[in-house]
Amino acid sequence: METHDFDDIRPYNDAEMREALGRICQWELIPQILRFIYPQQPVEQSMERLRKIQNVKELQVTFMYDAIRRIVSTTSEGFSCSGFDYIRRGKPCIFISNHRDITLDAFLLQMVLIERKHETSYIVFGNNLMETPLLRDLFLSNHLVQMERGGNPKAFYRSLQHLSQYLHHLIVDEKQTVWIAQKNGRSKDGIDSTAPAIIKMLTLGSDTPAEQTLSDLNIIPVAVSYEWDPCDLMKANELSQRKKGEYHKTEGEDTNSVTTGIIGPKGHIHLSIGKPLSANEISTDGDLAEHVAGVLDRRIQKLYRLMPTNYLAYDLLTGSSQHRQHYSADIKNRFLQRMNQLGDSENQRIFLEMYANPVFSARQKED
Numbered sequence: 001m002e003t004h005d006f007d008d009i010r011p012y013n014d015a016e017m018r019e020a021l022g023r024i025c026q027w028e029l030i031p032q033i034l035r036f037i038y039p040q041q042p043v044e045q046s047m048e049r050l051r052k053i054q055n056v057k058e059l060q061v062t063f064m065y066d067a068i069r070r071i072v073s074t075t076s077e078g079f080s081c082s083g084f085d086y087i088r089r090g091k092p093c094i095f096i097s098n099h100r101d102i103t104l105d106a107f108l109l110q111m112v113l114i115e116r117k118h119e120t121s122y123i124v125f126g127n128n129l130m131e132t133p134l135l136r137d138l139f140l141s142n143h144l145v146q147m148e149r150g151g152n153p154k155a156f157y158r159s160l161q162h163l164s165q166y167l168h169h170l171i172v173d174e175k176q177t178v179w180i181a182q183k184n185g186r187s188k189d190g191i192d193s194t195a196p197a198i199i200k201m202l203t204l205g206s207d208t209p210a211e212q213t214l215s216d217l218n219i220i221p222v223a224v225s226y227e228w229d230p231c232d233l234m235k236a237n238e239l240s241q242r243k244k245g246e247y248h249k250t251e252g253e254d255t256n257s258v259t260t261g262i263i264g265p266k267g268h269i270h271l272s273i274g275k276p277l278s279a280n281e282i283s284t285d286g287d288l289a290e291h292v293a294g295v296l297d298r299r300i301q302k303l304y305r306l307m308p309t310n311y312l313a314y315d316l317l318t319g320s321s322q323h324r325q326h327y328s329a330d331i332k333n334r335f336l337q338r339m340n341q342l343g344d345s346e347n348q349r350i351f352l353e354m355y356a357n358p359v360f361s362a363r364q365k366e367d
Contacts, residue, residue: 006166009146011122011139014055020137021059025051027134037063037070056141060110060120064142068111071104076266077227081112083273083303086220092171093276094202095121097222098192098300099181101231101261102129102254105224106179108271110142121177122170124163126184131255145170149184160197164205171217172206179222182296188235189350190357192223192304194296196289203288214282214292221274221296223303229354230264231257236342236351243346272303301361309335313355323359 012020024030025047034046053059072079087093099105106123113120120143127146130136140146145166148159170176183195202217203210229235234257241247277295284291308331311323335355342348 006162006169009148009163009166011143011145012056012141017056017059017141018054020141021050021053024134024137024141033067036074037067056143057120059141060143061114064107065111065114068104068107071262072108072111072269075230075263076269079108079269079271081271081273083275084112084116086273086275087113087116087118089118090175091218092175093177093218093220094167094171095177095179095220095222095273096182096194096198096296096300097179098224098304099183099186100224100226100229102186102258104261105181108224108269109179109222112271119177121179124167124178124180129254129258131252135255135258145178147184160201161204164201164203166205167202168205168213168217182293182300186231186235188239188354190354191361192297192300192358194293194300196287196293199289199292199296210288211279211282211284214277214288215279219277219282219292219296221277221299221303223272223274223300223305225270225272225305225307225358227267227269227307227309228265230260230266232351232354233338233341234260235354236347239350239354240344240347267309268307270305272305274299274303301358304358304362306358306362309355310358313352314359317349317352317356 030050031043031047034043034050038046050063053063095109097105097109106121106125110120110123122143122145124145124147125139126149128149129139130146145163147163148156167178167180170178180198183193183198187193199214203213206213206216208216238247277292277299281295282288282292306326308327311326312332312335315321315323339348339351342351
């Protein structure tokens with residue numbers, strides 16, 4: 001297949017990116033964004049630099065890298081990364097990651113790839129995030145691949161097969177790397193679980209046996225851990241409404257989650273990159289998608305770095321103090337003040353569970 005066969009889901013090429021950049025530069029909030037990214041530089045100078053960008057790679061290694069680095073420095077209390085040596089230069093792979101923040105999960109990896117002089121990856125995102133022309137232009141200018149959400153079963157299956165064919169084209173033919181979340185949508189309850197449908201989708205775009213197909217993709221598990229989730233109150237309210245059958249997504253909700261995730265405080269952030277799945281790990285006599293999803297669950301849970309807020313929530317939820325050495329009185333006060341913004345006791349319990357569930361998952365892994 002040729003690249004033009006995927007025009008409906010592929011990101012912008014260089015010429016399309018330059019056209020999009022012209023539209024982006026006309027957006028009324030761009031001066032404010034540029035002042036945030038480059039606070040020591042006159043906005044006119046920053047705008048001129050942005051206008052002169054000629055290709056996607058230049059956009060990513062200058063403007064987008066600077067934006068993510070600035071977000072990390074102003075909204076976190078430190079960033080760390082482990083396992084980067086598992087990424088081999090010149091060997092394509094597909095990163096399968098837990099998913100906590102709509103945009104940052106993938107872009108933190110891009111930041112590290114750029115710092116280590118690697119090519120950035122393509123990123124699979126749900127097309128529901130293209131709510132506004134600006135977001136569409138920003139995302140498609142940064143190697144984002146569109147994944148269909150919803151539709152009737154036959155059409156949805158065809159869209160998944162189409163996406164799988166494109167991902168195989170990128171990895172096998174173009175020798176590119178790809179990032180994809182382990183399931184559709186963010187983990188809002190703090191439980192990182194891989195959807196077997198994602199694994200099944202990856203096998204649809206190749207004529208080789210399914211096990212060999214997955215082995216050829218060079219699957220690398222990734223876990224992102226945030227000490228504080230900027231969207232935690234929003235997630236707790238949504239989960240509470242879903243339990244009552246009262247939840248209806250409002251217009252602009254995804255855009256609001258993107259913005260809140262970017263500008264909200266995150267505490268410490270850790271990105272863990274795991275060893276690629278071996279052929280032996282992939283091989284099974286049972287259901288392949290279920291098996292590989294289980295392997296990824298165990299790997300991602302092991303990679304996840306527990307934070308003081310996780311230990312604190314576990315102790316508060318279980319009425320114990322067994323992890324008190326992992327958090328301070330200041331962390332506890334900040335946590336309780338934030339939780340108390342949720343007046344409803346059920347919402348507060350959901351809030352606690354969101355932060356505590358990674359500890360429960362770790363304890364189950366140890367048993």
